[in-house]
Amino acid sequence: MGVEGIGARVVRKEDKRFITGKGRYVDDIKLQGMTHAHFIRSPHAHAKVKGIDSSAALKMPGVVAVLTGQEIVDDKVGNLICGWAITSKDGSPMKMGAWPAMAPETVRFVGQAVAVVIAESKNLARDAAEAVVVNYEELPAVADVHAAIKSGAPQLHPEAPGNQVYDWVIGDEGAADAAFAKAANVVKLDVTNNRLAPNAMEPRAAIADYDSAEEHFTLYTTSQNPHVARLVLSAFYNIAPEHKLRVIAPDVGGGFGSKIFIYPEEMVALWASKKVGRPVKWTGDRTEAFLTDAHGRDHVTHAEMAFDANNKITGLKVKTYANFGAYMSLFSSSVPTYLYATLLSGQYNIPAIHAEVIGVYTNTTPVDAYRGAGRPEASYLIERLMETAARQLNVDPAALRRTNFITQFPHQTPVIMAYDVGDFNASLDAAMKAIDYAGFPARKAKAKADGKLRGIGVSCYIEACGIAPSKAVGSLGAGVGLWESAEVRVNPVGTIEILTGSHSHGQGHETTFCQLVAERLGVPISQVSIVHGDTDKVQFGMGTYGSRSAAVGLTAILKAMEKMESKAKKIAAHALEASEGDIVIENGEFKVAGTDKAIAFPMVALAAYTAHNLPDGMEPGLKESAFYDPTNFTFPAGTYICELEVDPGTGKTSFVNFVAADDFGRLINPMIVEGQVHGGLVQGIGQALLEHAIYDSNGQPVTASFMDYAMPRADDVPSFNLSHTTTLCPGNPLGIKGCGEAGAIGASAAVINAITDAIGKNNLEMPATPDRVWRTIHAA
Amino acid sequence: MYQTVYHRASSVDEAVSLFAKGSEAKFLAGGQTLLPVMKQRLASPSDLIDLGKIKELQGVELSGDVLTIKAGTTYFDIMQNADVKKAIPAIAYLTSVLGDPAVRYRGTIGGSIANNDPAADYPAALLALGAAVKTNKRSIAADDFFQGLFTTALEDGEIITAVSFPVPAKAGYEKMRHPASRFALTGVFVALTKSGEIRVAATGASQTGVMRVPAIEAALKANWSPSAIDSVSISASNLLADIHGTAEYRANLIKVMAQRAVAAAG
Numbered sequence A: 001m002g003v004e005g006i007g008a009r010v011v012r013k014e015d016k017r018f019i020t021g022k023g024r025y026v027d028d029i030k031l032q033g034m035t036h037a038h039f040i041r042s043p044h045a046h047a048k049v050k051g052i053d054s055s056a057a058l059k060m061p062g063v064v065a066v067l068t069g070q071e072i073v074d075d076k077v078g079n080l081i082c083g084w085a086i087t088s089k090d091g092s093p094m095k096m097g098a099w100p101a102m103a104p105e106t107v108r109f110v111g112q113a114v115a116v117v118i119a120e121s122k123n124l125a126r127d128a129a130e131a132v133v134v135n136y137e138e139l140p141a142v143a144d145v146h147a148a149i150k151s152g153a154p155q156l157h158p159e160a161p162g163n164q165v166y167d168w169v170i171g172d173e174g175a176a177d178a179a180f181a182k183a184a185n186v187v188k189l190d191v192t193n194n195r196l197a198p199n200a201m202e203p204r205a206a207i208a209d210y211d212s213a214e215e216h217f218t219l220y221t222t223s224q225n226p227h228v229a230r231l232v233l234s235a236f237y238n239i240a241p242e243h244k245l246r247v248i249a250p251d252v253g254g255g256f257g258s259k260i261f262i263y264p265e266e267m268v269a270l271w272a273s274k275k276v277g278r279p280v281k282w283t284g285d286r287t288e289a290f291l292t293d294a295h296g297r298d299h300v301t302h303a304e305m306a307f308d309a310n311n312k313i314t315g316l317k318v319k320t321y322a323n324f325g326a327y328m329s330l331f332s333s334s335v336p337t338y339l340y341a342t343l344l345s346g347q348y349n350i351p352a353i354h355a356e357v358i359g360v361y362t363n364t365t366p367v368d369a370y371r372g373a374g375r376p377e378a379s380y381l382i383e384r385l386m387e388t389a390a391r392q393l394n395v396d397p398a399a400l401r402r403t404n405f406i407t408q409f410p411h412q413t414p415v416i417m418a419y420d421v422g423d424f425n426a427s428l429d430a431a432m433k434a435i436d437y438a439g440f441p442a443r444k445a446k447a448k449a450d451g452k453l454r455g456i457g458v459s460c461y462i463e464a465c466g467i468a469p470s471k472a473v474g475s476l477g478a479g480v481g482l483w484e485s486a487e488v489r490v491n492p493v494g495t496i497e498i499l500t501g502s503h504s505h506g507q508g509h510e511t512t513f514c515q516l517v518a519e520r521l522g523v524p525i526s527q528v529s530i531v532h533g534d535t536d537k538v539q540f541g542m543g544t545y546g547s548r549s550a551a552v553g554l555t556a557i558l559k560a561m562e563k564m565e566s567k568a569k570k571i572a573a574h575a576l577e578a579s580e581g582d583i584v585i586e587n588g589e590f591k592v593a594g595t596d597k598a599i600a601f602p603m604v605a606l607a608a609y610t611a612h613n614l615p616d617g618m619e620p621g622l623k624e625s626a627f628y629d630p631t632n633f634t635f636p637a638g639t640y641i642c643e644l645e646v647d648p649g650t651g652k653t654s655f656v657n658f659v660a661a662d663d664f665g666r667l668i669n670p671m672i673v674e675g676q677v678h679g680g681l682v683q684g685i686g687q688a689l690l691e692h693a694i695y696d697s698n699g700q701p702v703t704a705s706f707m708d709y710a711m712p713r714a715d716d717v718p719s720f721n722l723s724h725t726t727t728l729c730p731g732n733p734l735g736i737k738g739c740g741e742a743g744a745i746g747a748s749a750a751v752i753n754a755i756t757d758a759i760g761k762n763n764l765e766m767p768a769t770p771d772r773v774w775r776t777i778h779a780a
Numbered sequence B: 001m002y003q004t005v006y007h008r009a010s011s012v013d014e015a016v017s018l019f020a021k022g023s024e025a026k027f028l029a030g031g032q033t034l035l036p037v038m039k040q041r042l043a044s045p046s047d048l049i050d051l052g053k054i055k056e057l058q059g060v061e062l063s064g065d066v067l068t069i070k071a072g073t074t075y076f077d078i079m080q081n082a083d084v085k086k087a088i089p090a091i092a093y094l095t096s097v098l099g100d101p102a103v104r105y106r107g108t109i110g111g112s113i114a115n116n117d118p119a120a121d122y123p124a125a126l127l128a129l130g131a132a133v134k135t136n137k138r139s140i141a142a143d144d145f146f147q148g149l150f151t152t153a154l155e156d157g158e159i160i161t162a163v164s165f166p167v168p169a170k171a172g173y174e175k176m177r178h179p180a181s182r183f184a185l186t187g188v189f190v191a192l193t194k195s196g197e198i199r200v201a202a203t204g205a206s207q208t209g210v211m212r213v214p215a216i217e218a219a220l221k222a223n224w225s226p227s228a229i230d231s232v233s234i235s236a237s238n239l240l241a242d243i244h245g246t247a248e249y250r251a252n253l254i255k256v257m258a259q260r261a262v263a264a265a266g
């Protein structure tokens, strides 16, 4: 490892501009003649739109246009799509309720847009929006999953009787039933996985600019995957063919999944900019973010686990109701199915698993992937079950896990996933040592003497990252392939530009991707720049989510680098009159191995471009590209242990210690990895203790501001104790597994297991607010 | 329709006369309540009269047994003030757990009590300490000043100039922070005056705003100690209930916070 190579704690290159206020976000961009959009949104969770009167608004100062849902439908802008087709157990396709970008007839959640005002300024648009009169006829609404599937419940979509999206199953029901029939012990648990609002620091924004001469659109947008946005806008929403649509995702201030999806506001901005003949800008505010950014999680699950007399798990049965909100968002269908139920084996040998997932429409904001997407739900369920089982079977929770760990790899689970490698005992050992697990009973006794209830909670998570082998996901219903592309452009002076289809919105790619180049060529990272986020610059890419950018995106860069190096070696060999096979790359030089003959990399680059003396038949230039399609998912795994105290007087939780032992395979930049783990853990703890997007029974959101929705703050979380145990991923040449979501996947169960241990009760829902904990302590 | 005219007053008198001229004028102090409300378009004053630069509204004075905090003094200045820390450390502590650093740099005691949010911290201190609210017109006892949710004895255009606190023998404040807003989910201020009176006020708990808690006052009168409150029973009826705390939970918090406030008071 060089000072800037793989494994080095290189300070982030991008931070200079972020810290000095020089970041360039969508809202920082101002175009000549730009107009501003303000959306008129439904205050009702369910209503018919009987009429929209914009006559007064149109007379107000600075108003350019008021456009309605009926007009966007009349102009044949396509309905929003869901890109992963799920088939119900009866063989029927999932039931898609029509979702126009603005509602022409029916609104189905508070915040759904019905019209948009375009004006000379944001405030003028907002003023005029107050003068638009929308006549609604309110309909009965339903927000809760169980209420929505009851007979007689308000119906959202004619396409989906009973509000059911799908009823999907995985695994072998007969085998699971047989295991339960023979079980020595059965452990049962009901858990709710609370709904979360993603709350990226930067709200969503879009600027659309239509060039009538070229019939060409440019869209600046807060996207994690600008190429996917362009593909969907072209292929499904009829905005423009791909070569007439450029999508730019500049600096993006966090996404956590919520910026994967193509939202109505972007579609409307594009369509409106053609209609008004001027650029149209929309920047959401925090309230709009709470109301319209796709939410996360929201599962209600009953699960049962069967054990034999030796405490070995013999079977698992799971039934989950997933609340999708009012419409199926872009990847929503895959989250509680292929991203959730395929991880239900956890770190354990479970011979028989059967899971059923029922997707349900409700009059709430659509739900889709949010940091972890399905895996937190699976991990939380399994780890709560394991803890509950340990208490019921009267064995140590760590020991019960050890008894059931998978130790042979590769391991085929009964739910599609084949784990390639791992060492679950190693991470459990590391975490137990870090927290002094053996010393816990003494600490608990001491805390008791001080009037505090102390608890310890273990969570052994596994997840699937590096999504994903295109062929595999295609066979499961995905509408896209999940490879990644890269291009390496060497300039004549030897500086290097890496073009990637991955998108950085907090991950630090501008640093880590350069580290690969530094590692291979021995050039300083200042000589390398990373180009991403612009469909005119980067040919194609699938973007960043699912902790895929290092395992898939960086591997694509590696493949392109190898091609470039191979050509550069030929040029160097020719210049040094040596044979290609003898050339080695060291410290920025191409050397003839074992001699002092060398040529510096910039001279190789220059030779490629002057083309004065290239090997016969070689094309000039030094630029290579590659597409990389992974062969399997990667399987980051680890153990989190949380020790905390509960104040019995108030139910308030205080952390004593939180240790994380992760196996992410090879680390490119441990400092950035730690940052990713910190952020993930905070989100996991936020879900466990604080965050909850709540609706009342009429579908009115109760938590649409930070005064009501509790985001974790620095003093809500402990200082984390991190460590790594490493098994290299055999699926990609760098041995990388991915680290972006692990914290959010594993943390919540550790926290809840610790609280339930402290208070001596098994049933406690998230978020474990002081009120809820206090009531649980004092419940009969 | 949402335009406003900004004025910077240099004296209380000027502020009063500017207020009289505006059709729907409002005083602006730290702006930590008023500005967010205006941004949400829930208030649209014709004129904003900034009190921030009025010298006579700034500062703290300790004279004998009375601590006077001028209305425009920011939380940060109150927290740091040596006289406050010496005379009534419970007020310095209360201020240190109010809001976040940004709020504490801008927000003022006058703005806080004029607003009288049912979960604000200062009203509990004023009520428990038997403070007097000084205005440009009169002096109002805390018992009369707070009149329910967001309602006070202030008349239209009346400016709070200062709050005078009798220095107590003992005082303490404890607060369970609202997980999202960090206002008081329930906060209790206990005070033992130099004349031996016991006053206990709870904020964040009642549907009618800050309130005295006679049952706890009686218990403490018999025995000034946390354990004296063990046997007190607080009724949950008329207490606030929301997603962060049931009425029963708040009833419990009134007791627990009172016990801890007594312990802190010593």
Ligand SMILES: Cc1cc2nc3c(=O)[nH]c(=O)nc-3n(C[C@H](O)[C@H](O)[C@H](O)COP(=O)(O)OP(=O)(O)OC[C@H]3O[C@@H](n4cnc5c(N)ncnc54)[C@H](O)[C@@H]3O)c2cc1C
Pocket: B026, B027, B028, B029, B030, B031, B032, B033, B034, B035, B051, B071, B072, B097, B098, B099, B100, B103, B106, B107, B108, B109, B110, B111, B112, B114, B115, B117, B119, B120, B121, B122, B158, B159, B160, B161, B181, B182, B183, B184
């Ligand atoms: C994020 C956040 C967290 C907060 N947390 C807490 C908390 O934990 N505890 C808490 O108690 N408060 C909290 N607050 C509220 C904060 O204390 C406000 O500052 C306070 O309510 C108003 O004070 P201000 O000086 O900002 O007044 P402004 O917002 O300027 O004014 C508020 C009202 O008071 C009137 N007013 C102001 N000064 C005078 C005066 N001298 N005479 C007459 N009328 C006047 C104004 O006209 C206006 O109607 C929080 C606020 C925010 C934004």
